[in-house]
Amino acid sequence: MTSIAFIGLGHMGGPMAGNLVKAGHGITAFDLAQASMDAAAETGVGIAASARQAVADAEIVVTMLPAGKHVLSVWADILPAVKPGTLMIDSSTIDVESARKAHGLAAEHGCEALDAPVSGGTGGARGATLTFMVGGSEDAFARGEPVLARMGRRIVHCGGPGNGQAAKICNNMILGISMIGVCEAFVLAEKLGLSHQALFDVAATSSGQCWSLTTYCPVPGPVPTSPANHDYRPGFASALMLKDLKLAQEAAQAVGAATPLGAAAAQLFGLHNAWGEGGSDFSAIVQLLRGRGSA
Ligand code: NAD
Numbered sequence: 001m002t003s004i005a006f007i008g009l010g011h012m013g014g015p016m017a018g019n020l021v022k023a024g025h026g027i028t029a030f031d032l033a034q035a036s037m038d039a040a041a042e043t044g045v046g047i048a049a050s051a052r053q054a055v056a057d058a059e060i061v062v063t064m065l066p067a068g069k070h071v072l073s074v075w076a077d078i079l080p081a082v083k084p085g086t087l088m089i090d091s092s093t094i095d096v097e098s099a100r101k102a103h104g105l106a107a108e109h110g111c112e113a114l115d116a117p118v119s120g121g122t123g124g125a126r127g128a129t130l131t132f133m134v135g136g137s138e139d140a141f142a143r144g145e146p147v148l149a150r151m152g153r154r155i156v157h158c159g160g161p162g163n164g165q166a167a168k169i170c171n172n173m174i175l176g177i178s179m180i181g182v183c184e185a186f187v188l189a190e191k192l193g194l195s196h197q198a199l200f201d202v203a204a205t206s207s208g209q210c211w212s213l214t215t216y217c218p219v220p221g222p223v224p225t226s227p228a229n230h231d232y233r234p235g236f237a238s239a240l241m242l243k244d245l246k247l248a249q250e251a252a253q254a255v256g257a258a259t260p261l262g263a264a265a266a267q268l269f270g271l272h273n274a275w276g277e278g279g280s281d282f283s284a285i286v287q288l289l290r291g292r293g294s295a
Contacts, residue, residue, distance in 0.1 A: 004062060007054060060089060063088075068097075113140060133158050135166070182218060190290070238269055
């Protein structure tokens with residue numbers, strides 16, 4: 001049993017910490033929101049009075065926070081309070097630059113670190129079926145992997161510091177672009193008098209095949225489990241897709257990578273959010289492309 005501190009008990013962190021308890025680990029946690037701590041306490045998570053108190057006896061610290069600025073400020077606060085040699089893991093989705101800074105902060109305090117963002121959403125967090133994309137040394141990965149495996153199903157070592165975040169934003173840039181492509185095809189099909197099912201039956205087994213079409217089809221009918229069949233309730237909210245596309249653009253600008261379709265996708269999801277649709281599933285962008293009409 002490993003002694004683990006968990007900071008950030010929101011939609012993702014709360015159930016992830018609960019899964020570590022189920023696996024038999026001792027968890028001491030902290031969140032700024034009392035309601036999140038109360039909910040976590042019901043799953044057996046021990047609650048501390050502060051983040052510094054939560055980490056004092058930990059062998060591993062996991063943070064699950066909104067953005068890079070939160071991670072850097074929490075790590076700067078807690079690192080003086082952790083024991084040297086503690087493994088620091090951040091599973092938030094943050095910019096690559098902040099992730100690499102966090103690794104540097106940990107090293108200054110004699111600690112190893114992993115950036116380990118996730119995909120799989122709140123369902124994956126509850127069901128311990130997340131995919132972790134992990135950046136850090138081989139040694140740190142070997143130490144962290146057994147703990148991550150209690151919260152997820154696939155744990156992929158992507159390379160050195162920051163490479164987990166790099167993998168996350170590259171993957172989600174593909175996803176944002178491919179979803180827009182699939183949505184545009186359905187909107188064009190509607191105008192051409194081609195049924196959703198006919199386009200699906202052809203494209204799902206042809207060169208247009210992709211996850212956005214076959215698993216997450218943005219129109220109701222062909223894939224009954226997709227959010228399109230449930231009034232576009234997320235799933236993966238458009239606001240989170242916009243966040244990830246902005247992180248991809250920041251990274252692309254920082255390293256001079258040409259990502260014109262990633263930039264266009266960020267603009268379109270920005271518009272979708274400006275329409276008040278940030279809480280809808282990201283596949284609801286089909287409505288924006290239609291001009292908000294129904295199928
Ligand atoms: P959330 O807003 O529900 O939870 C974040 C928690 O951090 C909140 O409970 C907040 O009170 C806490 N917090 C903020 N600052 C803090 C501080 N200084 N000290 C202690 N606690 C603090 O967000 P979430 O949906 O759980 O997402 C967490 C991260 O995971 C984000 O980076 C997000 O992009 C990423 N992510 C989310 C999803 C999803 O479907 N929700 C999927 C993949 C990745």
